[in-house]
Amino acid sequence: MGTPHNRAEIGDIAEKILLPGDPLRAKFIAENFLENAVCYNDVRGMFGYTGTYKGEKVSVQGTGMGMPSMHIYANELMEVYKVKKFIRVGTCGSLREDVYLKDVVIAMGSTTDSNMNKDRFGSISFAPTASFSLLKRAYEIAMEKKVPAIVSNIFTSDKFYDDNAQQKNSLLASYGIAAVDMETCELYTLAAKHHVEALTMLTVSDHLLTGEKCTAQERQTSFNDMIKVALEI
Numbered sequence: 406m407g408t409p410h411n412r413a414e415i416g417d418i419a420e421k422i423l424l425p426g427d428p429l430r431a432k433f434i435a436e437n438f439l440e441n442a443v444c445y446n447d448v449r450g451m452f453g454y455t456g457t458y459k460g461e462k463v464s465v466q467g468t469g470m471g472m473p474s475m476h477i478y479a480n481e482l483m484e485v486y487k488v489k490k491f492i493r494v495g496t497c498g499s500l501r502e503d504v505y506l507k508d509v510v511i512a513m514g515s516t517t518d519s520n521m522n523k524d525r526f527g528s529i530s531f532a533p534t535a536s537f538s539l540l541k542r543a544y545e546i547a548m549e550k551k552v553p554a555i556v557s558n559i560f561t562s563d564k565f566y567d568d569n570a571q572q573k574n575s576l577l578a579s580y581g582i583a584a585v586d587m588e589t590c591e592l593y594t595l596a597a598k599h600h601v602e603a604l605t606m607l608t609v610s611d612h613l614l615t616g617e618k619c620t621a622q623e624r625q626t627s628f629n630d631m632i633k634v635a636l637e638i
């Protein structure tokens with residue numbers, strides 16, 4: 406029967422899912438890391454696949470860019486498809502000198518300039534956080550595999566192009582925030598609402614202090630270390 410954004414039938418999607426923002430990264434992961442992957446969704450080109458990794462059923466679904474897009478896909482995966490474990494595998498901009506291009510940032514919590522949680526919680530400032538067990542496992546596996554990873558609070562921004570970026574970024578970095586993405590706050594908030602587990606892992610694709618950048622091709626495909634850690638979790 407599906408949803409307005411996903412043509413998967415109930416049961417087509419595994420209880421464990423990887424969530425890249427880019428649907429072509431979902432295709433890349435399915436084709437290069439999963440066995441017997443089957444495409445269950447192509448509505449709006451937002452590809453979703455289910456296959457197996459080391460014998461366990463796992464799915465991978467693109468979520469698009471920004472919290473409103475994450476809101477749609479994560480809500481449907483939690484409410485309709487009953488997915489229980491979510492690992493976002495995204496890209497981010499580094500805000501700190503000690504966080505380098507292609508490092509992996511594991512997001513312990515998310516700070517935001519979005520109004521979505523103000524709309525939900527009114528005067529209460531909700532603190533969206535990762536699943537502790539997924540985070541602990543991610544860090545242990547990254548250390549075992551010698552993947553350069555740090556655990557930190559991140560900033561989930563509504564804007565990729567922000568007129569006040571320099572001012573905001575240096576303020577946030579001075580409070581220890583390592584990196585910026587555009588979806589984690591909504592993923593962690595919905596996971597709390599639905600009593601499911603979520604974690605965000607981000608590979609640094611842009612360094613916002615030095616101006617270094619990964620190419621579009623690298624953004625799609627050069628994040629294999631992070632994906633291997635996510636699948637091992």
Ligand SMILES: O=P(O)(O)O[C@H]1O[C@H](CO)[C@@H](O)[C@H]1O
Pocket residue numbers: 425426427469470471494495496497565585586587588
């Ligand atoms: O690489 P993904 O997962 O899309 O994540 C980051 O990249 C996009 C911006 O280029 C935003 O979605 C941001 O969160």
Ligand SMILES: O=c1cc[nH]c(=O)[nH]1
Pocket residue numbers: 496497498499565585586587610611613
């Ligand atoms: O949200 C993002 C993702 C990658 N790079 C950025 O600068 N911001």
